[in-house]
Structures are given as structure tokens and as C-alpha cells.
Amino acid sequence: MSGSLCLILHAHLPFVRHPEHATFFEETWLFEAITETYLPLLESFERLDRDGIRYRIALSVSPTLLAMLDDDLLKQRYEFHLEGRIRFASTECDRTRLLPTYRALARRALESLEHARSLWREQFAGDLVRALRDLGARGNVELFTTAATHGYLPLMLGRRSSWRAQVRVGVDEFRRHFGSRPAGFWLPECAYQPGVDEVLAECGVRWFVVDAHGLLFATPRPRSGPYAPIVTPAGVAAFGRDPESSRQVWSAVDGYPGDPAYRDFHEDVGYALPWDYVGPHLHVQGSLDRAPTGIKYHRVTGGRGRKEPYDPKRADEKTAEHAAHFVESRRVQAAWLAERLGHEPVIVAPYDAELFGHWWHEGPAWLEQVIRLAAPPKQNDVRRLGSDPVSRMRTPTDVLDEGTHLQRAVPAASSWGEGGYHALWADESNHWIHPRLHEAAQHMEGLARRHPRAPGRSWLRRALDQAARELLLAQASDWAFILHVRTVPAYAASRVRDHLDAFFEIAEAIRRGRLDDPDVRECIAVRESRTPLFPAPTFDYRVFQPDRTVRSPTVRARTGASPITVKAKTGRIL
Amino acid sequence: MADTSKRRRTRADLVREARRLGLSVRANATAATIEKQIADARRRATRANARRPASRRKASEKKPAANPKQHRTSRGRRETDDSPPPLPIVKPAIEVPAPTTQAPSSRSFTAPTAGRNSRATRPSHPSVTIVPRSPDWLFAYFRNANGGPTVLRVHDATVHDVDVPDGAIHAFVPVTPDTSGVRVEMGVRERSGEFTAIARSNPVDTPPTRATTTVDPQWPIDPRAEEVHARALRALGGASSRMESEVSLPTSPAPPFPGASKRLNVGAGSPTESGRAVPSTEGGAGQRARDFFLEVGTDLIVHGATVPGSTVTIRGERVMLRTDGTFSIRMALPDGVHDFEVRATSPDGIETRVVDLRVTRELRARKGR
Numbered sequence: 001m002s003g004s005l006c007l008i009l010h011a012h013l014p015f016v017r018h019p020e021h022a023t024f025f026e027e028t029w030l031f032e033a034i035t036e037t038y039l040p041l042l043e044s045f046e047r048l049d050r051d052g053i054r055y056r057i058a059l060s061v062s063p064t065l066l067a068m069l070d071d072d073l074l075k076q077r078y079e080f081h082l083e084g085r086i087r088f089a090s091t092e093c094d095r096t097r098l099l100p101t102y103r104a105l106a107r108r109a110l111e112s113l114e115h116a117r118s119l120w121r122e123q124f125a126g127d128l129v130r131a132l133r134d135l136g137a138r139g140n141v142e143l144f145t146t147a148a149t150h151g152y153l154p155l156m157l158g159r160r161s162s163w164r165a166q167v168r169v170g171v172d173e174f175r176r177h178f179g180s181r182p183a184g185f186w187l188p189e190c191a192y193q194p195g196v197d198e199v200l201a202e203c204g205v206r207w208f209v210v211d212a213h214g215l216l217f218a219t220p221r222p223r224s225g226p227y228a229p230i231v232t233p234a235g236v237a238a239f240g241r242d243p244e245s246s247r248q249v250w251s252a253v254d255g256y257p258g259d260p261a262y263r264d265f266h267e268d269v270g271y272a273l274p275w276d277y278v279g280p281h282l283h284v285q286g287s288l289d290r291a292p293t294g295i296k297y298h299r300v301t302g303g304r305g306r307k308e309p310y311d312p313k314r315a316d317e318k319t320a321e322h323a324a325h326f327v328e329s330r331r332v333q334a335a336w337l338a339e340r341l342g343h344e345p346v347i348v349a350p351y352d353a354e355l356f357g358h359w360w361h362e363g364p365a366w367l368e369q370v371i372r373l374a375a376p377p378k379q380n381d382v383r384r385l386g387s388d389p390v391s392r393m394r395t396p397t398d399v400l401d402e403g404t405h406l407q408r409a410v411p412a413a414s415s416w417g418e419g420g421y422h423a424l425w426a427d428e429s430n431h432w433i434h435p436r437l438h439e440a441a442q443h444m445e446g447l448a449r450r451h452p453r454a455p456g457r458s459w460l461r462r463a464l465d466q467a468a469r470e471l472l473l474a475q476a477s478d479w480a481f482i483l484h485v486r487t488v489p490a491y492a493a494s495r496v497r498d499h500l501d502a503f504f505e506i507a508e509a510i511r512r513g514r515l516d517d518p519d520v521r522e523c524i525a526v527r528e529s530r531t532p533l534f535p536a537p538t539f540d541y542r543v544f545q546p547d548r549t550v551r552s553p554t555v556r557a558r559t560g561a562s563p564i565t566v567k568a569k570t571g572r573i574l
Numbered sequence: 575m576a577d578t579s580k581r582r583r584t585r586a587d588l589v590r591e592a593r594r595l596g597l598s599v600r601a602n603a604t605a606a607t608i609e610k611q612i613a614d615a616r617r618r619a620t621r622a623n624a625r626r627p628a629s630r631r632k633a634s635e636k637k638p639a640a641n642p643k644q645h646r647t648s649r650g651r652r653e654t655d656d657s658p659p660p661l662p663i664v665k666p667a668i669e670v671p672a673p674t675t676q677a678p679s680s681r682s683f684t685a686p687t688a689g690r691n692s693r694a695t696r697p698s699h700p701s702v703t704i705v706p707r708s709p710d711w712l713f714a715y716f717r718n719a720n721g722g723p724t725v726l727r728v729h730d731a732t733v734h735d736v737d738v739p740d741g742a743i744h745a746f747v748p749v750t751p752d753t754s755g756v757r758v759e760m761g762v763r764e765r766s767g768e769f770t771a772i773a774r775s776n777p778v779d780t781p782p783t784r785a786t787t788t789v790d791p792q793w794p795i796d797p798r799a800e801e802v803h804a805r806a807l808r809a810l811g812g813a814s815s816r817m818e819s820e821v822s823l824p825t826s827p828a829p830p831f832p833g834a835s836k837r838l839n840v841g842a843g844s845p846t847e848s849g850r851a852v853p854s855t856e857g858g859a860g861q862r863a864r865d866f867f868l869e870v871g872t873d874l875i876v877h878g879a880t881v882p883g884s885t886v887t888i889r890g891e892r893v894m895l896r897t898d899g900t901f902s903i904r905m906a907l908p909d910g911v912h913d914f915e916v917r918a919t920s921p922d923g924i925e926t927r928v929v930d931l932r933v934t935r936e937l938r939a940r941k942g943r
Contacts, residue, residue, distance in 0.1 A: 095873070097891065097905050098912060155705055157776060194779070212806050217782045223793040225803045243809035274873065277904065340798040407793045413706070413781035420810075421708040421781055431744060434705060435715045 003227075003334030003345040004394040005374055006239065007367075008209065010186050011038070011353035012062035012150055014478035014495075015533055019073055025291065026491055030068050031081040032294060034128070035116045037357035038069075040364035042131050043119060048371055049138050055375035058395040059353070060144045060186040061132060063173035064476070067533035069128045070177070082120065086113045088281040088293055092269070095277075101309045102297055108312060109295050133178050142395040144184035145174035148534070151475035152425050154193035154413060157438050161445045163199045165472060165543040169534060171203045176538045183207065183397040188477050189425070190214070190241065190350075190416035197411075201234035207396045208238060209350055210411045213420055215240035217412035224407075227337050227345035229399060231406040238411045239396050244333060245349040248326060256326075257360035260302040261318040263310050265359055268292040296361075319362045323369035330374070346399055430483035433496045437475055440503050441544075444471050447507060448544040456536075459515040459524070464541035466527050467506040469534055471544075474499035502527050588612065700773040702726070702760040709751030709783045715744040716760050716773065727759040727769055730780070735769070752782035872935055876914060877902035883921035888914055907935050 013033060018024040048055060068074050089110035096102040124131045136143040147153065148169035156162040167185065174182045185205040187196065192210045200208060212226040215238065222230045226240025249255055256262075270278055270293035282291045298307035299315070330347060337345035356363030374393050417424040426434060447464060454461040474496050482492035506527070509520045588608040702716035716738075718724050724738040731750040738745050749756055756778050761771035785803065789795055795803070880886060882899035893901045914931040 094903060095905050097889070098908055099906055102906070155707075157703065157705065158778075212810050216803060216806060216810075217785050219786045220788040220790040220793070221785050221795060223790075223795050223799055225799070225806050227802065227806075243806055247809060274871075277873070337802060340802050342798075407790065409790070413779070419708055422706070423708040423711065426705060426707040426713045431713055431715075434713065435703070435744075438703065 002392055003330075003338060003347055004392050004399055005330050005334075006058065006346060006348045006350075006394055006396055006399065007056075007370075008058045008060070008186075008348065008350035008396075009041075009353040009356070010060045010062075010146065010350060011065055012060075012146060012188075013065050013068065013354075014476050015064040015067060015149065015473060015531070017068065017071060017074055017530070017532075019530065023077075025287065025289075026488065027074065027077060028081065028291070030065075030074060031078050032292075033354050033358055034069075034078055034120070035082065035085070035113070035294070036361075037354050037364070038128060039116050039119045039124075040357045041353065041367070042124070042128070042135065044364050044368040044371075045135055045141055046123075048368065048375075049135075049140060053140070053372060053375045055140050055371045056142065056393040056395050056398060057140070057371065058142045058144055058184060058397075059132075059135075060146050060184070062146045062150055062186075063148050063170055064150065064533065066129055066132075066173060066177050069132075071532065075126050079120070079126075082113065082117055084281065085294055086110065086117065089113050089295060091281070092295055105297050105310055105312075106295070113294075129177055136178060142184070142397055143174070143178055143182065144186065145170045145182040146186035147188050148173065149472045149476040150188040150478060151472070152188055152191055152422070152477035152480065153196050154191050154415070154422050155426055155434055155480075156441065156475070158193065158195060159438075159441055159445070160195075160199060160547045161448070161544045162441045162475065163196060164202065165468065166475065167199050167203045167205070168543045169472065169539065171205065172538050173534065176535075183400075184209075184395075186350075190414070191422060191425075191477075192238075192411055192415070193413045194410050197232040197236045197238070198234040200236045201232075205236055206400060207236065209241060209348060209396070210238050211241045211414050211416040211420065212243045214238070214411040214414035215409075217414070218409040219412070220409055222407050222409050224341050224343070224345065227341060227347065228343065228404075229346060229396065229406055230409040230411070232410060233408065237396065237400055237406060239346065239348045239399075241350055241416065242333075242347045245326070245330065245347060246351075248329065249349070249351060249355070256322045256366065257355075257363070258300060259318055259322070260300050261311070261314045262300050263296055263315065263361040264298045264300045264307060265296070265361070267296050267298040267307055269295045269297065315362055316365070319366045320369060323366050323373060326366075326370050327373040346394075346396075348396070424484050425477060425480040427484060429486065429489070430480040433474075433480060433483075436496075436500055437471075440471050440474065440500055443504070443507050444468060444541075444544045445546045447510060448542055449546055451510075452542070452545070454541070459521060460510065461541075462528070462536075463506050463510050463515055463524055465536055465539060466524050466531075467503050467510070468541040468544055469531055469539070470499045470503040470506065470527065472534070473531060474503065700760065702758055702773045702775045704747070704756070704758050704775045704778055706749070706756070706778045706780045707746070709781045710749060712747040712749045712756070712758065712778070712780075713744065714747050714758055714775065717743070718760065718772070725761055725763050725769060727761060727771065728756070729759070730756045735763075749780055751780050752784075754779040756780055870937065872907040872937075873904055874907040874912075874933060875902060875904045876916065876931065878916065878929075880918040880927075881920060885919045885921075887917045890915075907933065909935050909937055 013029055016024070016026045016029060018027065089106060092106040093103060093110055096106050120126060132143060135141050147166035149166070151162070151166040153163055153166065170185065171182060174180075181204055183206045185200055185203075185208045187208050187210070190209060190211045192208070192214055197208070207229065215222050215226045215230060218230060218238075222228070226242060229237040229239045231237050247255065249257070251258070270282060271290050275290075278290075278293065279288075281293060282289075297309055299310045301307045334345055334347060337347075356367055360366075371393070413422075414420055415422055415424075444467060447467060451460065451464055454464050476495075479492040479496045483489045506524060509515060509517070509524075514520050585605040585608065588605055591608075591612055700716070700718050702714060704712045704714045707713045712728075714726060716724070716726075724742070726736045726738055726745060726747060728734050728736060728747055728749060730753045736745060736747050747758065754777075758775040759769075759771040760773045760775075761769050763769050876888060877900070878886075879898075879900045880895070882895070882897060884895065884899065886893045886895055886901050888903060893903055895901050912933045912935070914933070916929045916931060917926060918928075919926045
């Protein structure tokens, strides 16, 4: 008896682009992710395709990440960044000349950076969006999408216009970049609230993923728990995340990445070497803050003592061991589940793509080996893992295409964040953003209602589109998250403020009919140039038009409460 | 509805009354207008009260303090109270949101900056909005035109009140999990104890913390399938083997990529420790029984000058020469005796000069006094 293994990767970064500064620390998130995650993953997939492995994996790429990968300024800055890293790595090779172990590691770092440069320049010609499109076209990787700016849907007061904008723009951007409709939709942070599925259905989405308790606590109780998709009343399939495979990879305590043999993410020389030496190589000129350089010489080691130098050979062995362990665990798990459920279980294992390579240095190698072990072998090939069939790799779309009869149920509100619900994104550190986001969303709905047909390329249309863009950018779940983890809270707060201020200023200009004013026009043009994502013909502010039900006068009845509270809906669909 | 006064009230009385109810009063409003405003507010509150089942109303209004949630709210985290809560109160998912209805810090009630055109700066109706942040906590924010003392009356499975201090604009409010149509009314409590609502929130559904008992007869759950559910719940809750009656949810957050700094627990490093042993500090003194530590590193810089265009090697490795003929290399210096042969060959290759350099580094760690 076998089961389906649905490996899902979710690639996302918030939109960070600051042409107004020569260098900008937060832009390095993208650069590091390209070097450490996106290029290695793309290379792995190419290698698998070349070797004729028939695997299946689903990969969602967020619209903000696509916009950044498609942006000429950021591409140019990435090259500049990569050159700087290469320069630093070669300096490190010189500096460690009396320390053979470290010198070998420095050389390894230098080689891998030079390899990244050749991948970027020669193999992909700086166009990772096209690389992704080609990847999807080769048929082993199914691309899918997520919310426009990764907005946290359950904290939007059940406002359909905001949900629809986040979902619709995510779907439209996918079509613009890849030329087809996405079958799946990654709910940002796996965060679900009943009602979201209706909007997904409206936008033609076939499936989404919730955390395990989203299905375990669904109504009625799904027979197979998280191990079979269910169908919501709106007609969209919901898959449940398997907690066991998640733990094996995610957990900081007993997950693979914490193994003593693996490279320690935290041990970056940028934090330890003398400032006069390392400072000039850090990204932001003039800043006195230390920052990671990407060069890390130590392994996790374990315990509190001195960290041991990284041993690539030992790490490779561990990687192979962990890949085999993962696949074998799935095989055993699938057999155990199948025996009890009486059908082939569907084991859904979704991960943030950036875990592989950025956080977990050996991650891309591990993933490639997992795929090689789990993918159905070529004909007449000898099975690599005993005589039992391993789990079959499928994407959720494949599972649905098989036409299995699905149980009807409503998933429970949930997320994959700490605690399992929405608390992390609405706590002491970040709650203040929500009232203002709600207010702006309500305003936007009003604007879209009052201007149902702004003529294309008119200033009114440009202003409305830009207002919608600013609101979407402010809604990104990343800002609340950063405020919570306190890594760069000032930056996150400034982004929310900046987008909302711009939104309200544009809204005010529209309301007062000041769009003829050259100053206002210039302001809008500047904002457009700073946020070159979601271009106009595809993007349309009217995604924010409210539901007909919300527009009906009975709902607007004056009960004394604020318009927000009157118009908000619970989104309950049972 | 308590009638505060039978006598004819002056305008000042009415203004006071209206403010107490959280109504904004225009400077030029006449006594009659204000009276009408007050009457309207009371009518709204009566309507809101009437929508509640009488049994609930009674229970909560007789002994509002007996409600365990309110008790907890007003006392903080129950550190002095040993009696178990009669309601299945689930621990807050994270420790941060100590209910802010007690002793609010000025920080927590002041949004970092108000948007320039934010509605919050304009006079408006009192309002209260709620968002379910977890099964047992709501995030509520509200606008009470005159700031006065406010009570939030929570209508979930029960009805309970949460006192909000003056000037507060938000609160984390305890609530019953898995309840649909939860609402919060913002109001004031009369001297008589009567509650008058001045605004009513949107309805929300709080998420469940356990599996429902509703089973689709076409999809029956036999004991074998129950084993699957139990195992999944165990895996979700970590090592805990608690069943669905008391589920604790996962501790596996999405690792925070955007915080591209070293504060993440992937890789099992301590989030607060900075980079330790790097080549430069090899041999440092550092048993880390406590957080205090000392690490000492040495780098060696060898520099010099020769005729521009010459070739310079140190220990046989070629060194970059600047156009003015100067050179400088920096290297991490470990313990031991190190011999460096610095060799320069003239641009025409005819002449060679050699300098031998010996550097000894010896590092000993010892206990200080």
C-alpha cells in the first residue's frame, strides 16, 4: 500500500525596493535568497529534469517576489551585491592562509559564489521569472500562486473586497507571468477563515492548504483527518498539512536542520570579525550595524561550548542519511495510515522555499535527494529503498485530477503560526496596524464604489490604481511578522505608515477633485515609480469593489455603530 | 434603563451625561438636541440588550465579578488565585498579550503615529471593532468620543464585562472558543450598576480548539480512523499526548525569513548569542558556564613597499602590489611560531630581495581574580 506525497514549496519575500537610496539593507533579503535558495533550487530542478526523473512538486511564487525578480533595478543591484560578496570571499581566502581548515571553507564559499554568478549570468541570463516559466513548462514542477502581497486574510474583518483583491491580483499576476491559470492558491501563513474559500472559488482556484487542525477541527469532522483533501461548500478542495513531516524539517529541536553536522546559520563572520576589516564589506555604506556576510565557518556542533569548524563531507553524509530517513518515514507513515483509513493517504508537506539554502544550508541538496528517492524510478530501474513502493509524489492538482470522491466539510479557522491561530499577527507589538488597515480598506471600497468606471490612462484611473497598490502593500503579513519577531521593527512600521499615508493622501486628492494639480500628479507619478508592481492593464482598482450585499441599503442602516462594524461580515458560511 | 434624574436638567448636566455615554457634543448644540442625542443612545442600548436572551443577562448582571474571565482580566495572570477556572480557559497562545485592560502602558495605547489623514483624528461616532486573534482572545479596538471610563460587554457563550481604563483605544479581550456570532458592546456602567451600550461591534466567530462532534453519517469515523486523528493531534502538540479535549497547538511557526538576522531558531543557535569562535579568535578563553565570556583574537598585518611593477610573494604566495609599489596583507594568526619569507623580484626579473620574518603567538587563558 502506498500513499501520495505532496511536497509544496512556498517562495515569498515582501516587496522591498528603494531606488531613493544607493544601498539598502532590507534589499539584501532578496539578494541572499537568490544566491542561497532560488538559484540552487532552480539548478537542482534542472538537474533532476535532465536526469529524466519523473517527480512532482508544487511551487508557489508570490506576486511580490515575481515583481522583484522581474525588476531591472533590483537585478542590477543583485549583480553588484554578488560581486561584493565574491570580493569579500576572496579576501577571506587570503586572511585564512595560516588556517588550512578555514581556508578550505573560504575557498568553498568563494567557489559557490562564483558558481552562483555563472548560473545567474550564463544559465539564466538574469531572468529568473523566465527560468521559473521554463521550469513549469517542463512539467515536473507545478507552479501556483498566493495572495497579491501576502496579506493575512483572517485579520481583514471578513471584508470580501480585500480578500478578493488579494486573491484576484495573485491569480492575475500569475497569469501575466506564466500565461496560465493557477490551480492552487497558497494562503499566506496557511491562515484560513471560513468564507475565504468562496472568494477562492470565485477566482477559479481549485485547492488550498490549511494546517492540520484546520481539517481535524473542520465541520463535520473529516473522516481521514488531514490525510485526504475535503471540499468546502464553495467547491474548493482543502488539503491539510501533515504535522509529522513538518516537524522533521521545521522543528528547531528535533528537525533535521538542527543536526550538529550542519552549517550553523547564526555563525556568520559578519558578526565576529574586527569591524575595521569586515565593515567595508557589509552591504549598507555608512551603517555601523553589523550584518551577515553569508560566510559561515562553523557547524551547529551542539551544546554550549565552542563551535567546531564545518566539515562539508560529514554534512553531505548527514544530508543523504536525512533524505533517506525522510522518505522511509513517509513510506512507513503511509502504510500505517492506509491500514487505518482504508485508502491511500495524501501526505502534504509544505515548506517555505527560503528554508532550503538560506536557513538550512544543506536544504537544497537534501530536497534533491528526497526527490530522487521518492520519485517513481525509471522503467527497469532498481528501487533504491527496499522492495516496498515508496510514496508516490503528486501535487494536489494531480490528486484532484484522479477524481476521488471528496468529503464535504468546512475547515476551521487556523494558521501555521505559533499557537495555530492569528495571535502572532495581532499581538502587543503589531496590533496597532490593524485598525488603520481596516480603515483604509473601507475607504478603498468606497472609492471603488464611487468610481465604478474610471477611464483607462486618465489621472483618476492612475490615482485609484495607485491607492489600491498602496493598500495592498500595507496589507502584507510580513510587516506584522517583523514587528512581532523584532528583527527590523522600525523598517516594518515605516513601511505600513508610508503606504497608508500615501493611500490616504491619494484618496483625499481624489475626494477633493485635486487630480488636476501638478503637485498631486507628480506625487502619484513618484509613488508609481517606487512601486512598479502590478502594472495597470492587468491590475485594476475595481478588484476592491464591494459585494452587492454590502452595498444594499439595509446593511447601511444606521444603528449607531461605525460604518466598519456595520459592514463587516463574519464570513460564516454554514 | 436607569433614569439618572427626574428633575429638569440643565445644559451642563446634559453635556456631562452625554460625555459619560461617550457621545460627542457640539459646542453650539442646544439642551434639547443633547437630550435627544442621549435618548437615542439609550434607545440603541435598549435594543441591543433586548436582543440578548434574558437568562444570560441575568446571570452576568447579578454577579459580574464572578465571571472567571473578568476575574482573570482584572487581576492579570492569576498569580495569586489557586482555584481552577470553571470555564475551559485555554492559555493564551503567546505570553505577550497580558490583557491590556489592566494597567495599560502608554506605549500600548498609542499607535506609533497616526496617519496624517487618519480618521482617528476626526470627530466621529463611538465604535468598537473586534478581530478574533485566537480561540480565546479577541483584539478589540474602539473609539469613545470623550474618552471616559468604558466597559466592554462580551457576548459569547456567556456575557461578561471587561473594564477598560480611561483613554484606552484597544484591548485584548478573553472570549469563549468555538462560538459563533460573538459580539462586544462598548458602554458605560451607571452608578446603579446598569450597563448602557453606546456602540456594538461586528460579529465574529471564534475558532474551535477541538474536533467537533458533528459527523457526516456518510463518512463515519471508526476507531481505526480515530487513531489517525489522535496521532495527528499528538504530532501537532509536540510531545504532549493530550487528546482533542485539551489540544495544544503547534509550536512550529513559519521561520521568519524577513528577519534576515540571526534571531531564528533554525539551526539551534541561541538567538541572543553573537558569533563565537571564528578564526581570528581561535584559542580564546571561554568556558561558557554563564553568559559572560572573553574571546581574544589576533590578526597579523604584513605590509611594505618595493619598486612599482615588482613581484612580491609571502610564503610563496603572490601578493597584490598597489600601483605605488606598496603592499599589505592581513591574516588571522593562530598560536604557534610562524615563519614568513617575504620575497620581491624587480620588474625586469634580475634582482631579488628576501626578508625573513618570524612571529610567535602564544595565548593562555587563566582565571582572573
